[in-house]
Amino acid sequence: MSTPPQHRDAPPANKGLLAIAVVCLSLPIIALMLVGTYAKDGPRFLDFPFFIWYQFLWVALCSILTYTAYRLVLKARPHRPMNPEGTEFLTDAADEPNGAANDGEAGR
C-alpha cells in the first residue's frame, strides 16, 4: 500500500464497464471469423448474395460497436494527468468517491 508504486501503475478503472467494452470489440471479430455462418448465397437482399450484404452490415455494426466501446472506455477509466516530473499520475479527488479506489493519498 505504499504510495509511489501504486501511482506508477494503471489508473483505476471500472472493470465492469471495461468488460462490456471488450465484448463490443470482440463481437465483430468473432462474427467474421465464423465464415461458415455466412458463406452462402441466400437470402438475397436487393439481388446481393447474403455473403456480400452480411459483411457490409458488419462494417456498419463494427463502427457502432467501436464507438460504443470508446464511450464506455472514457467513462470506465477517465484520464488522470501526470505530475510535472512525469513519474506518476495525480489523484483527482473530484471523480473518485472519497478516494476509495486509491487510498495512497494519505501521506502526501
Add this chain to the structure above:
Amino acid sequence: MSTLKLAQATGGVNVVALTVLIVFFLAVAIAGFWAARWRRPASMDSLEEWGLGGRSFGTWVTWFLLGGDLYTAYTFVAVPAAMFSLGAVSGFFAVPYTIVLYPIIFVFMSRLWSVSHRHGYVTPADFVQGRSGSRALTLAVAVTGFLATMPYIALQLVGIQAVLEVAGVGGGGNWVAKDAPIFIAFVVLALYTYTSGLRAPAIIAFVKDILIYIVIIVAVIYLPSKVGGWGNIFNAAQQKMESTNAVTGKATGAFIPGAGQYWAYATLALGSAMALFMYPHSVTATLSAKSRNTIRKNAAILPAYSFLLGLLALLGWVAIAAGTKPIGLDGKPNPQLVVPQLFEDFFPSWFAGVAFAAIAIGALVPAAIMSIAASNTFTRNIYKAWIKPDATPKQEAKVSKLTSLVVKAFALVFVLGLDKTNALNFQLLGGIWIMQTFPSIVFYLYTRWFHRRALLLGWAVGMVYGTVSAYNVVNPATKAHFGGSVAEIPGLGEMGYIALTAFVLNLIAAVVFTLVFRAFKADEGKDETIPADFFADAGDPRVEKLDTSGPVTPSSH
C-alpha cells in the same frame, strides 16, 4: 510516335483523361510543397516535425491521413483485379480484414500512442528498444519493418502504371516514353516529401480520399444500370468463377467460399489485420495524432473506408458482367488494368480522368508516408542506434530526409528495372515477415513476461518458417514459386494464411524459450517505461523533454 501507334491498339491516348490527370497531379504537387507552411512549426529540423507532423493532427486530419495511408492505390488496383480473376477468397477477404482491423487498432494503438508520447518514440522499434533494452531485438524489428515496407512502396508505382497504361501512355518501346511519366511523378513526390515531411501526404490525403469517394460512389450507382443490374452482375460472376480453368482443370475461382476455404478466408482476414499496424507507416500515421483519443475515435469512423473498399471490390465483378478486356499496351491480358479499363469504357473521358487521378494520387500518399516511415526507422534504429549514437535531432532529420530520397530511388529501380513479379513476391513476403514482429510490439504493450531473447528467437523461427513456406507455394498455372500466401496449416489439414501459421510457431517458440531463459536466470534487460505511461495523454509531460539532444534516457524514478 511509337507510343501513339501502340496506344491505338487499346483505343489510343485518351487526351482528355490524360489532361485531367495531369492537372490534378500538378495541383497536388503544389499542395505538397505548400504543406511545409501548413501549421508552420518553429523548425522542421527534427523527426518530431518532419517525420510526425509535430504529433499535432486532430480527428479529421488523422482520418484522412490513415485512410489515405492504409487503403493504397495498389489495394484499389489489386483487390478488384483479384475479384475479377480469382473471386471472393482472394479478393473479398479485404472486407473482413478491414473490419477486424479496427477493434485491434482501438485496443493496441492507443497504448502505443501513449507510451510513444511520453518517451518520444517515432518508430515501433523505438518502443521495443525502450521496453526490452535489447539492441538485437530492436534491430530485428527495425530491419523487418524496413524490408517489409520497401516492396510496398514499389507496388504503389504499379498503381500509377496501371492508370497510365489505360490512358495510353507508358507502354512505348523506348525508355523515355515508357518510364518517363512514372519517373517524373516520383521525382516530384520525392521533392515535396523532402521539404514538407509528413505534412505533404496529410494535405494530399484530403484530395485523394475525396476523389476516391466520389469516383466509387458514382461508379457503383451508374455502372450497374449499364450492365443489367446487380442481379446480372452476380450471375455473370458466378458463371465465370464456376467455369473450369483450361490450364489447371479446376474452377476459375470462388463466387462464395466453399467449405474447404473457410480457414483460408478467416486467417487471411485476421492475419492481415494483425500485421497491418506492425508496418512502420501505419505506426507513423498513428503517432502523428495529437491525442490518445484521436486514435480511438478514428477506429470508430475509419470503417467508412472499408465500406468503400467493399464496393470497389465488387467493381471487379461489374467488369465481368461488362465484359471488360484488360489488355496491356504490350497486348497481353493484365487483370490489374481491369478497374481503370472499366472506367475508360463506360465513363466520359473527363470523368475517367478524375478516376485515374484518384488512383494515381492514391499512390502518392502511401508512397510518401511509407518512405518517411522507412527513413525514420533507418535513422532512429540503425543510424542513431549503431552508427552515430550522439546524433542531434537536426542531424536525425537530415539523415531521414536523405534516406527518403534513397528509398524512393530504390523503389523506382525495383519496379522499372526488375520484373514486376519481384515486387509482388517481396510484398507477399513482407506481409509474412512483418507479422513476426507482432509479439515484440504488442506483447510488450502489456507484459514483460516474455524474455527478450526468447522474443528474438521466436521472431527467427517465424521468419524462417514463413519464408520457406511462401517459397514452396507453387502457382499451378505458371509453376513459379511464391505462388500465393496460403498453405496447409501443419497438423490441421486446413489451408491457412502462412503469416498466421508462422506467428503461432513464433509464439510457441517465444513461450518455450522464455521458460528456458528464466530457468537459467538470464539478464532481463532494463525497462524504461512505467505502467502509467501506457495511459498518458496529450499534456502529460514527456520523459526526455528537458534533454532534446542526448540519448533517450528514462527519468529516475
